[in-house]
Amino acid sequence: MASEIFLALLITTFVVAASAGNFNQDFEITWGDGRAKILNSGELLTLSLDKTSGSGFRSRNEYLFGKIDMQLKLVPGNSAGTVTAYYLSSLGDTHDEIDFEFLGNLSGDPYILHTNVFTQGKGNREQQFYLWFDPTQDFHTYSILWNPQSIIFSVDGTPIREFKNLESKGVSFPKNQPMRIYSSLWNADDWATRGGLVKTDWSQAPFTASYRKFNAQACVWTSSSGSSCSSNNPSSNQAWLKQSLDSTGQARIQWVQKNYMIYNYCTDTKRFPQGLPPECTIA
Ligand SMILES: *[C@@H]1O[C@H](CO)[C@@H](O)[C@H](O)[C@H]1NC(C)=O
Numbered sequence: 001m002a003s004e005i006f007l008a009l010l011i012t013t014f015v016v017a018a019s020a021g022n023f024n025q026d027f028e029i030t031w032g033d034g035r036a037k038i039l040n041s042g043e044l045l046t047l048s049l050d051k052t053s054g055s056g057f058r059s060r061n062e063y064l065f066g067k068i069d070m071q072l073k074l075v076p077g078n079s080a081g082t083v084t085a086y087y088l089s090s091l092g093d094t095h096d097e098i099d100f101e102f103l104g105n106l107s108g109d110p111y112i113l114h115t116n117v118f119t120q121g122k123g124n125r126e127q128q129f130y131l132w133f134d135p136t137q138d139f140h141t142y143s144i145l146w147n148p149q150s151i152i153f154s155v156d157g158t159p160i161r162e163f164k165n166l167e168s169k170g171v172s173f174p175k176n177q178p179m180r181i182y183s184s185l186w187n188a189d190d191w192a193t194r195g196g197l198v199k200t201d202w203s204q205a206p207f208t209a210s211y212r213k214f215n216a217q218a219c220v221w222t223s224s225s226g227s228s229c230s231s232n233n234p235s236s237n238q239a240w241l242k243q244s245l246d247s248t249g250q251a252r253i254q255w256v257q258k259n260y261m262i263y264n265y266c267t268d269t270k271r272f273p274q275g276l277p278p279e280c281t282i283a
Helices: 002-010 247-259
Strands: 014-020 027-031 036-039 044-049 055-059 062-073 082-089 097-103 112-118 127-129 140-146 150-155 158-164 180-187 207-221 261-264
Touching: 027 036, 027 180, 036 055, 044 055, 044 180, 062 082, 062 180, 082 140, 097 140, 097 150, 112 150, 112 158, 158 247, 180 207, 247 261
Parallel strands: none
Antiparallel strands: 014 207, 027 055, 036 044, 044 207, 055 180, 062 140, 062 207, 082 097, 082 180, 097 112, 112 127, 127 261, 140 150, 150 158
């Protein structure tokens, strides 16, 4: 019995993968019938939404820490009511999750980039942003750096949000549940655009979002046994595993938060009459 457990631990290995992705190899379409498509020999993936349903895909691998980049081009024109979600998640009641969600809008009105972090099944950590460009005209890179010190969300290399590891101060941090990458496009016109006031215009359907140039420098989880990435990882000297925000990064986050942030749970005192969540008040 004990030796079986020992063996299970031994064969728990992490492979540090630096993969310039091919959608056929790295992802699988999980729902939506023919509405999700992998094109150009795996270089392009498109999701679409019509009146019947949306569509989605997920990574074949599970990751425990990584620097994950994807280029997205969002639903153009009148995208009101649509939501494109792109996120990392584990499963279960106490799951961890790192979210990007793109809330569509009427033509010419700004998308909202909605972000959230769940730890041990608890979220309620929303921050929302406008973007400094039109995300429907071209592909832009949306990145998640997730290492033992912090989670950093970036857009075209500009950090927009950091969630630090404050476990020493009693705030839980995702570090032992491997996560897959998920994405989906669906109708959420009950809340997405101006809080649900603007509905999806189905005469514009199908709505389509596109993905390309997935790139992951990540620890790939290859067994269901528990372990920790950084201590088992022979390449833990990899720069991304230790990366943190330098002073330029700090300045850019401040620039984004000052000019483009439209909602921050950390300043929503009405919502938290008992006091703001601890990560908001720890200096
Ligand atoms: C849509 O545009 C309106 C008007 O500019 C704006 O208030 C709203 O934040 C925009 N985004 C969403 C997703 O509602």
